[in-house]
Amino acid sequence: MPGPAQPPSAEFLRRPGRPVPRRLRTRHLAWTLAATVPLVFLGVFFAWPVLSLVGRGFWDGGPDLSGFAEVFGRPRTWRIIGLTLAQGAIGTVVSVLLGIPGAYLLYRCRFRGQGVLRAFVTIPFVLPTVVVGVAFRALLRDNGPLGFLGLDGSFTAIIAALVFFNYAVVVRTVGGLWSRLDPRPEQAARSLGAGPARAFLTVTLPALAPAIVSAASLVFLFCATAFGTVLVLGGLRFGTVETEIWIQTTQFLDLRAAAVLSVVQVVVVGAALAVAGRARSRRERALALVEAPTAPTRPHPVPTVITALTLVLLALPLIALVTGSLRVGDGWGVDHYRALATTGGDSALTVTVWEALRNSLAVAVDATLLAVLVGGLVALVVSRRPRHPVLRRTVAVLDGAFMLPLGVSAVTVGFGFLLVMGHPFGISTDLRTSGILVPIAQAVVAVPLVVRTVLPVLRAIDPRLREAAATLGAGPGRVLATIDLPVVLRSLGLAVGFAFAVSLGEFGATSFLARPDRPTLPVVIFRLIGLPGADRYGMALAASVVLAVLTAGVMALAERLRGFGGEL
Amino acid sequence: MRTILGAGLVMALAACSVTTPTADESSSDGGTVTLVTHDSFHLSDGLLADFEQRTGLTVKQVAPGDGGALVNQLILTKDSPLGDVVYGIDNSFATRAIDAGVLQPYTSEVPAAADAAQYAPDDSGSLTAVDMGDVCLNVDTVWFADHGLAAPTTLDDLTAPQYKDLTVVTNAATSSPGLSFLLATIGAKGEDGWQAYWSALKDNGLKVAESWSDAYYSDFSGGGGGGSRPIALSYASSPPETVTDDATGPTTAAMLDTCFRQVEYAGVLEGAQNPEGAQQLIDFLLSDEVQEDIPGSMYMYPVSSTASLPDTWQQWAPLSDDPWTVDPAEISANRDDWVRTWTDLVVG
Numbered sequence: 001m002p003g004p005a006q007p008p009s010a011e012f013l014r015r016p017g018r019p020v021p022r023r024l025r026t027r028h029l030a031w032t033l034a035a036t037v038p039l040v041f042l043g044v045f046f047a048w049p050v051l052s053l054v055g056r057g058f059w060d061g062g063p064d065l066s067g068f069a070e071v072f073g074r075p076r077t078w079r080i081i082g083l084t085l086a087q088g089a090i091g092t093v094v095s096v097l098l099g100i101p102g103a104y105l106l107y108r109c110r111f112r113g114q115g116v117l118r119a120f121v122t123i124p125f126v127l128p129t130v131v132v133g134v135a136f137r138a139l140l141r142d143n144g145p146l147g148f149l150g151l152d153g154s155f156t157a158i159i160a161a162l163v164f165f166n167y168a169v170v171v172r173t174v175g176g177l178w179s180r181l182d183p184r185p186e187q188a189a190r191s192l193g194a195g196p197a198r199a200f201l202t203v204t205l206p207a208l209a210p211a212i213v214s215a216a217s218l219v220f221l222f223c224a225t226a227f228g229t230v231l232v233l234g235g236l237r238f239g240t241v242e243t244e245i246w247i248q249t250t251q252f253l254d255l256r257a258a259a260v261l262s263v264v265q266v267v268v269v270g271a272a273l274a275v276a277g278r279a280r281s282r283r284e285r286a287l288a289l290v291e292a293p294t295a296p297t298r299p300h301p302v303p304t305v306i307t308a309l310t311l312v313l314l315a316l317p318l319i320a321l322v323t324g325s326l327r328v329g330d331g332w333g334v335d336h337y338r339a340l341a342t343t344g345g346d347s348a349l350t351v352t353v354w355e356a357l358r359n360s361l362a363v364a365v366d367a368t369l370l371a372v373l374v375g376g377l378v379a380l381v382v383s384r385r386p387r388h389p390v391l392r393r394t395v396a397v398l399d400g401a402f403m404l405p406l407g408v409s410a411v412t413v414g415f416g417f418l419l420v421m422g423h424p425f426g427i428s429t430d431l432r433t434s435g436i437l438v439p440i441a442q443a444v445v446a447v448p449l450v451v452r453t454v455l456p457v458l459r460a461i462d463p464r465l466r467e468a469a470a471t472l473g474a475g476p477g478r479v480l481a482t483i484d485l486p487v488v489l490r491s492l493g494l495a496v497g498f499a500f501a502v503s504l505g506e507f508g509a510t511s512f513l514a515r516p517d518r519p520t521l522p523v524v525i526f527r528l529i530g531l532p533g534a535d536r537y538g539m540a541l542a543a544s545v546v547l548a549v550l551t552a553g554v555m556a557l558a559e560r561l562r563g564f565g566g567e568l
Numbered sequence: 569m570r571t572i573l574g575a576g577l578v579m580a581l582a583a584c585s586v587t588t589p590t591a592d593e594s595s596s597d598g599g600t601v602t603l604v605t606h607d608s609f610h611l612s613d614g615l616l617a618d619f620e621q622r623t624g625l626t627v628k629q630v631a632p633g634d635g636g637a638l639v640n641q642l643i644l645t646k647d648s649p650l651g652d653v654v655y656g657i658d659n660s661f662a663t664r665a666i667d668a669g670v671l672q673p674y675t676s677e678v679p680a681a682a683d684a685a686q687y688a689p690d691d692s693g694s695l696t697a698v699d700m701g702d703v704c705l706n707v708d709t710v711w712f713a714d715h716g717l718a719a720p721t722t723l724d725d726l727t728a729p730q731y732k733d734l735t736v737v738t739n740a741a742t743s744s745p746g747l748s749f750l751l752a753t754i755g756a757k758g759e760d761g762w763q764a765y766w767s768a769l770k771d772n773g774l775k776v777a778e779s780w781s782d783a784y785y786s787d788f789s790g791g792g793g794g795g796s797r798p799i800a801l802s803y804a805s806s807p808p809e810t811v812t813d814d815a816t817g818p819t820t821a822a823m824l825d826t827c828f829r830q831v832e833y834a835g836v837l838e839g840a841q842n843p844e845g846a847q848q849l850i851d852f853l854l855s856d857e858v859q860e861d862i863p864g865s866m867y868m869y870p871v872s873s874t875a876s877l878p879d880t881w882q883q884w885a886p887l888s889d890d891p892w893t894v895d896p897a898e899i900s901a902n903r904d905d906w907v908r909t910w911t912d913l914v915v916g
Contacts, residue, residue, distance in 0.1 A: 142796040231742065433628060433630045515629065530781050
């Protein structure tokens, strides 16, 4: 039997020739099961639909890869790839440059109203793109408040919107680590005569580097695959690989071209994930070393000013939204909010906006439960560091695989669902039209966020704690319940909040699968905005404000439940 | 404490879950008919319920996409159709759906079927016209009055210097009115002339927005969103929506010489589980109760000549007497090429 300091699993792996004790066998089975459930979920609800659709593009009575030569022969393809990379790179750089001061102010310092601001910066991240498009265009068009800048329909406008969406990712990722960074090295540098800038650049920044790189990779991923933003603000002139896949699939039904572009996208996304993975693993090791919560510091003026300005810029589109929703004819009023209890005159909607909100909440509950269950299992499995190289690599692949849904086109997933989810495995009801796939599709999107929130916390648990518990006679279940669970539950609040908020705002996959008689709030907003009549437009804006307020509320609640910070 | 709160939250969430099937799934007695539509399908309260009561059918709706996406989804799911009947395929995509074999012929015998027949895309009987509308440029009449400028009336007016920087249209590759307007210009200027026309439009400060709502609310000065351009691509049926409480008429008008007629069709899907139910539903869509509801609920005109129009439409939303047309077979053969050429030429 293993000695007291040896983790049992390592012993089991090192001597495969030995007869395996029954207890270890059960444990092995439990871990396999914990890994299998999420894998089957991802396989059935993501890989299968996506591969079926992409496969059609490469199969024409036989394997057909001629699409590659054709698509890469079009000059437009190269321009699109260039634009995608440029958008990803510039959007990321700006988000990081603005996000680091924000992380400092919102997570390193302490002041009243901080929680509200933290929740506030997250609103854009989960707002439906159609709403953000309306808000941005209201600001930027010729006669809008910022029309004098001449940015309407420009590349700059797209970058601004991408930063608007992704600022929170940087602030949370970097801030989460910063709040727990040991302040003593920086204090030591200061007492040795280094100025604040020098101390920051030579001591703090290197310590934050892994978190910054990790955030940057995520933001790059979000920017390079942005769809709605690009389409609403720039259109085809600034098309990306994602918008091009959308056009080729929905407008031209050119599955060959779409399949080739999907491969291109997966390559780009895979590269970003590889960088993110490396940065994360370095960071998570570092995390384990940091214990003490940091003492609050008085805010430095430079980052404070930068952050204040950024927050004003973040607020502008949201203010435009609120102003629009209160505008009634030539005056002001809350008529549009009152109209939310109606179906929009001439019954423009099948349900009132409040009923749609209730549908949204109900779907979000299911999506959240699924995402937390699956994401929690993934995080649990991936958090282990098996010594056997093959197992370790398997764990790393598992980690990466669950990030892929963030990087694959919603159109591909949506069309794929329609293709394979009719009567899968001999199920008698048509799943595509049953409405059951809506929360599932939303969960697929939310799982990576749950994993990224819970995983760093699990990894930060010193493995020796578990070993000690095991040595003292605790079974594996008891170790999980007494060591891992209490720590996880605290970060789970944030994961639940994120999954819930993402589900509330999700539109892409939902629009493919939603039942018209049971629409969600974003679907209703989209419908209202697509109808003539100033009153319905006002209603759509009012409904968007409700969605934003709700999202902020959910995030604020999640903040309160949060113990350790996750990455987001 | 937090642990308890967290666990409590999870349990509370579990309690109000919706995955358990709701009652409406099991209320059918005469069978279910599944209607696949675009996102804009909508009828006034009670109409569908009456139909269900009368026929014993339960109507289930799915709306997986709009315009071209809807047709492409039907083609992709041909082996396992999404439903029994489709509504919302328009004349710019009709022949693609017919050619792909996703529809089975059905000729309705209700009175309005004769009216519908004039709009048939071909003689295969695969698609039944249900409603129609004109995609036309709209002008903000108040703006033109304020600026002492005569509102434009023809396509050629739009390239005149006095109307520089005043027009917004939507993208032909991503929006269905945009595609219709491209077809209008092809109908007007011919295969050889439309590109030169668009170049002239572009030189005259044309703006291309991505969607109808984007153009109408963000860019159009007459749409209520406070935009700056007084000429926007919309529908002949849009002006009645701009009648203000104190005004005696609409503040906008359609340019009836710039219209393309859009026709929306319904058809029975090949492989339908309930083809009889599908046929009954098509008959229902042609009944005057639905036909008269269409203007108010879907902003389209009925095909039935016996259905009466709302007063505001009779007054302020006339259809074009002579809309531009392009042969459906021509559209089917060239649409993708035209859209790609248009994209290169206008969007860049």
